[in-house]
Structures are given as C-alpha cells and as structure tokens.
Amino acid sequence: MADAPTPSSDASAPSGAVPAGPAAPVLDGYAHVYSGKVRDLYAPLDDAGAPRDDLLLLVASDRISAFDFVLDTPVPDKGEVLTRMSLWWFEQLADLVPNHVVSTDVPDAVRGRAVLVRRLEMLPVECVARAYLTGGGLREYRADGTVSGLTLPEGLTDGSRFPEPLFTPSTKAPEGQHDEPMSYAEVEAAVGPSLAARARDLTTRILARGNEIAQARGIIVADTKVEFGVEADELVLADEVLTPDSSRFWPADQWEPGHPQPSFDKEFVREWLLSRASGWDKASGEAPPSLPDDVLERTRAKYVEAYERLTGETFRPRGADR
Numbered sequence: 124m125a126d127a128p129t130p131s132s133d134a135s136a137p138s139g140a141v142p143a144g145p146a147a148p149v150l151d152g153y154a155h156v157y158s159g160k161v162r163d164l165y166a167p168l169d170d171a172g173a174p175r176d177d178l179l180l181l182v183a184s185d186r187i188s189a190f191d192f193v194l195d196t197p198v199p200d201k202g203e204v205l206t207r208m209s210l211w212w213f214e215q216l217a218d219l220v221p222n223h224v225v226s227t228d229v230p231d232a233v234r235g236r237a238v239l240v241r242r243l244e245m246l247p248v249e250c251v252a253r254a255y256l257t258g259g260g261l262r263e264y265r266a267d268g269t270v271s272g273l274t275l276p277e278g279l280t281d282g283s284r285f286p287e288p289l290f291t292p293s294t295k296a297p298e299g300q301h302d303e304p305m306s307y308a309e310v311e312a313a314v315g316p317s318l319a320a321r322a323r324d325l326t327t328r329i330l331a332r333g334n335e336i337a338q339a340r341g342i343i344v345a346d347t348k349v350e351f352g353v354e355a356d357e358l359v360l361a362d363e364v365l366t367p368d369s370s371r372f373w374p375a376d377q378w379e380p381g382h383p384q385p386s387f388d389k390e391f392v393r394e395w396l397l398s399r400a401s402g403w404d405k406a407s408g409e410a411p412p413s414l415p416d417d418v419l420e421r422t423r424a425k426y427v428e429a430y431e432r433l434t435g436e437t438f439r440p441r442g443a444d445r
C-alpha cells in the first residue's frame with residue numbers, strides 16, 4: 124500500500140529500489156529529493172539556489188504499478204486525477220483534521236498533478252485503517268483469528284465488513300520491501316501514547332467519513348493508508364488521501380464477501396497481465412510487458428469515473444500541454 128521514498132542519488136541503493144517506468148522530470152527552481160514508485164518529491168530552491176527546508180513539491184506521475192512492478196506504460200491523466208481527488212478529500216475532511224496543502228500554483232510542466240506542501244516531521248508509522256477484511260488483514264485472521272492483534276469473531280471471510288474501521292498500523296519499509304504490521308503498543312513506543320491515540324482515532328475516522336461519502340456514490344473504500352506530520356504537537360494530514368493508490372477501491376454494486384473483490388481501478392490491468400494474451404508469467408520474476416492501448420484507455424476511464432462519481436464534477440484536464 125505504501126510508496127516509501129527512494130533517494131534520488133544513492134549509489135549504494137539496490138537496483139530494485141530504482142523505479143522503472145518514466146523518470147521524474149527535471150524542474151527548474153526545484154531540487155529532486157525522492158522518488159517513490161509512482162510519485163516524485165522536490166524541494167523548492169531559495170534565492171541563493173539552496174533547497175528550502177519548509178516546503179516540498181509533491182508530484183503525482185502517470186505511472187501505474189501492478190503486482191509490485193511499475194509498468195513502463197503511463198496511464199494518461201492518472202497523476203492529475205489522483206491529485207485532484209486528494210485535494211477534494213482534504214476539503215471533505217477539513218473539519219476532522221488539518222492538512223499540509225499550501226498551494227496548487229506549481230510549474231507548468233506538472234500543473235494539475237503537483238501540490239506545494241508544508242514540510243513536516245513525519246510520524247514513523249504507516250497509519251492504516253481497514254473497514255473490510257482482505258489482504259494482509261485476511262492473512263492474519265486466517266492464521267490466528269486476529270487482525271492487528273484484535274480478536275475477531277469466527278466466520279469472517281474475504282470481503283467481510285467490520286462493524287467499524289480497525290486501526291492496523293505498519294512500519295515504513297524501504298522501497299521494494301513490504302511494510303510489516305506493528306502492534307498498537309509498538310506505535311505507542313515509537314510516537315508516545317498521546318500521538319498514537321490521536322493517530323488511531325483520526326485514521327479510523329478518515330476511513331469512516333470516506334465510506335459515508337464514497338458508498339453513497341457506488342464506491343467502497345475497503346482500507347486506506349494515511350500519513351501524518353506533526354506540527355506544534357498536533358497531527359497534520361499529509362501525503363495523498365483516499366485515492367485508489369493509497370486505498371483499495373471496490374465497485375459497491377459487485378461487493379460479495381467470500382472471494383477477492385475486483386479492484387475498481389486496476390481490474391483491466393490485472394486481468395490482461397494474467398491472461399494468455401500478455402504472454403507474461405507472474406511467477407517468472409520478469410518485468411511485465413507494456414499494456415495495450417485499449418487496456419490503458421479503459422484504465423484511464425476508471426480513474427476518471429472514480430473522480431467523477433466521488434466529486435460529482437466532470438473531469439476536465441487542467442494540466443500541462445492543454
């Protein structure tokens with residue numbers, strides 16, 4: 124679920140940590156700081172040409188990942204759709220939690236898909252909430268009847284809804300490695316009991332609010348990962364929020380517990396990659412092939428559909444090159 128950052132120039136980084144696919148753009152007036160799988164982070168330069176320590180530029184690319192690979196075919200407009208979806212969610216959540224957004228006035232090359240944000244001290248925890256049982260939560264439940272250490276009733280299955288969202292935090296693993304579950308006691312030890320309790324409360328409320336809004340519009344948000352910064356001892360919502368890259372989106376009309384649910388956004392990508400048509404063997408360890416145009420176009424349409432359903436607004440690209 125997470126996109127841990129990768130240093131922009133680290134000769135010692137394992138080659139697997141270097142994202143495949145289209146590279147981060149060079150931006151005049153900014154220093155490249157990090158690249159995650161599908162996003163890039165920059166620091167604006169001050170008048171002396173030094174990186175500022177109070178601001179960051181968060182750029183969402185059109186890159187898409189599947190089965191832990193970054194595909195070499197970008198999905199047109201994905202970065203802009205997800206950026207605008209996050210900005211819309213920040214507004215919907217503004218009465219619950221302050222956020223890091225400063226401005227959307229950004230360089231032309233990334234207009235529409237970049238946000239200038241306050242640079243914060245980040246909590247060293249991936250704050251995950253789950254409203255439905257699937258993925259890593261389902262694996263833990265099948266092994267010992269718990270999710271994040273909480274004992275749950277018997278008889279739950281893939282896709283079961285919880286009475287209320289559970290806080291299931293994890294470690295921030297380096298790029299290319301998977302986050303490990305953390306116990307709540309470990310979160311308390313890492314950030315102190317007060318910030319831990321506030322992070323748990325906010326993370327579960329963000330997902331509950333997200334589903335109140337999304338389910339009325341045909342989308343289930345099964346689970347989500349949020350990141351908090353700390354400013355004047357208060358939690359500030361950072362990063363992206365309630366996007367299909369940070370959350371599992373499911374089509375509500377197809378929800379049926381008992382089997383894996385189709386992904387709202389990546390269903391066509393996964394289906395094609397696993398089909399004979401792709402010629403790719405997931406077990407081979409090889410990078411997947413480029414996606415055909417019709418799969419790309421149908422996937423772009425799913426991101427736009429999610430944005431339009433949620434916000435009630437028609438997506439019109441405002442970005443670069445238009």
Ligand code: PZK
Pocket residue numbers: 126127128129157158159162163164179181182223240241242243244245352361362363
């Ligand atoms: C921060 N990331 C994840 C995002 C990447 C990596 N407001 C902030 N202050 C300090 N640090 C971060 C943020 C935010 N948001 C976010 N890593 C650090 C990330 C985008 C691209 F490569």
